[in-house]
Amino acid sequence: MTATGIGILGIVAMLVLMTLRVPIGVAMGVVGFFGFAYLSGWQAALAMLGLVPYGNVASFTLTVLPLFVLMGHFATMAGLSQELYDTANRWFGHFRGGLAMATVVACGGFAAISGSSLATAATMGTIALPEMRKVGYDAKLATGCVAAGGTLGILIPPSVMFLIYGFLTEQSIGKLFLAGIAPGAVLVALFVGTIALVTWVDPRLGPAIVRTPFLERIAALRRVWAVAALFFVVIGGMYLGVFTATEAAAVGAFGAFLFAAARGKVTRHSLTEALVATTTTTAMIFGILIGAIVLGYFMAVTKVPMALAAFFSSLPVPATWVMIFIIVTYVILGGLMDSLAMVLLTVPIFFPVVQALGYDPIWFGVVLVLLVEVGLITPPIGMNVFVISGMSKDVSIQGVFIGTAPFLVAMGLLLALLMLFPDLALFIPRTMK
C-alpha cells in the first residue's frame, strides 16, 4: 500500500475511534503514533512521543492562549456582560424582537473581550434568557439568538480559534485578529436584521418592551466604558505594536481583574473559579492539540496534504469552485465534529491547497472561523446549542437547533460577502505595519 493509502486508512480508523467515544485527542494521537511508527519506524515514533508534549507546552507561542481565556473569565467575574446587556436593552428593547437584538449586540460586545464562543454563549445566556422569557419571548427565538450570537466570540477578537489557526499556519495573530473585526461587526448587523425579519413575519415571537428615553440611553453608554477600554488597550495595543499578542492578553487579563476588584466582585471563590475554568480549558485544548500534533507527524510522512494540494491545483476548474468544495466540506464536518478537533485536523490538510490556489491566508482564516461558527450551531453536534439547551430546561435540543436556523442564513450571507469582497476582512489588517 502507498503511504497516501495508509494515510487515508488512518483517517478512517481515527473517525471510527471517535465515534466509539475515545477522547478525540487520544483518537488522533493513537492513529498518528501507529501510522508514524509503521512508516518511519518504532524508534522514531517513540522518540516523537517523548518530545511532542513537553516541547509544545513549554513553548512561548501558545502562552497567549490561557491568558486570553483568563481575560474572558475575569470579564465575566467583573459583571461586564451584565452591563453590556443592560445598555443594549435600553437601545434596542422597544423594537419588536428588541431583547433578542440586544442579546446579539451584547454578544458582539462580549466577544470583543472574550476569545471563546462557548463562554460568550454561556455568559450571555445566563443573563439574557431569563429576561427574554420574562416578557414572553418565543423559546426558540430566545435560545436560538443566544446560541448564534455566542458564536461571535471567535470572530470578533480576541479569538482562541484565530490563535490556533495562526499557530498551525504561522500567520500573524495581530493581523488575524484585526481581520475579524469588520466581518464580526457585519455579522452582528446581519443577526439584528434576521431578528427584525422573523419578528416582522410573526410579531408574537418577540414583543417590544417600554422605550427608554433618549438621554437615559446616552447615559447608559457610559456603563460599557470598561469593555471599550479593555478592547482598545488589548486590540489597539497589538495594532500599534505596543504589545505582542501574549503581552496584550496578560494586560487584558490583569485589566479585567482590576475591574472585577474595583466592583468588589473578587472573592476567594470567584477567583478560584475563574482560574480553574481557565486551566481546565487550557488542558482540554492541549489534550487535543498534542494528539493533533502527533497525527500531524504521521500525515506529513503520508504526504496526503501535498497530494491533495497537487490534485486540487491541477483540476481544470476555477479556484472558486475548489474553495466552494472546501467550504461545503467544512459545513458537513462542522455538523459532525468538535470545532477544535475539526480545525486541528483539517487545517494542515487544506491549508496547502488554499495556498496553492493563491488565496490570502489571513482571508482564509476569517472564512474558516466563520465556518467553525456555523459548525457550532448545526446538528448533530453543535456545542453552542448544547450549552444553551442545557441552560433552558423547557426547550429541547431540536428546538434550539430550529431557533438558530434563521441565523445560519445570515452567516451564509456573510460568507458570500467575504467571497465577493475579500477586502471586507483584509482592509483593516492591511493598514497594520
Next chain:
Amino acid sequence: MGALLRGAVGVANVLSLAGLAAMTIVTVTDVAGRYLFNRPLPGALELSELLMVFLVFGAFAVTELRNGHVDIDVVVNKLPQRARALSETFAATLSTAFWGAITWRTALHAQNIWRAGETTPNLGLPIAPFVWVAAAGTLLFTLALVARGVAAFQRLTRP
C-alpha cells in the same frame, strides 16, 4: 487509593493555578517594566514557558476528573447500557495506554536532558526538573484514566 489520587490531583491543581497566576503577573511586570521603568524583566519569556509546564501538565488530571476532555458521545449514548459500558471501558483503556506511553517517554526524555545538563538560555535554569514535572502531570492523568477505566469495567461486569 482513591483518596490518595484525589489528594495528588488537588496538589497538581494548585500548582496549575499558581502557574497561571504567576504567568499573568510575570508578563504584566515585564510590560510595565519596559514601558514605565525602561527595565524589562530579564528572562520573562523563558519564565512564561516554564510556568506553562505547571499550568498545563498540572491541569490534565483535574480536567479528567471533571470530565473536561472532549469526546463524541451522540452515537454511543443511543446504545444500550451494556454496550455503552463496553465502549467506555475500551475508550478508557486506549486513553490509559496512550497517556501511559507519553508518561514513559517523557520521563526518559527528562533523564536524557538531566544527563546532558541542559539549561535555559537566559536564566541558566536546569530544564530537566521541569520535564519531570511534565512526566508527573501525565502520570497523574494516566492514573485518573485508570480509575475511569475500572469504574466503566465494573459497570460492564455488574449483573
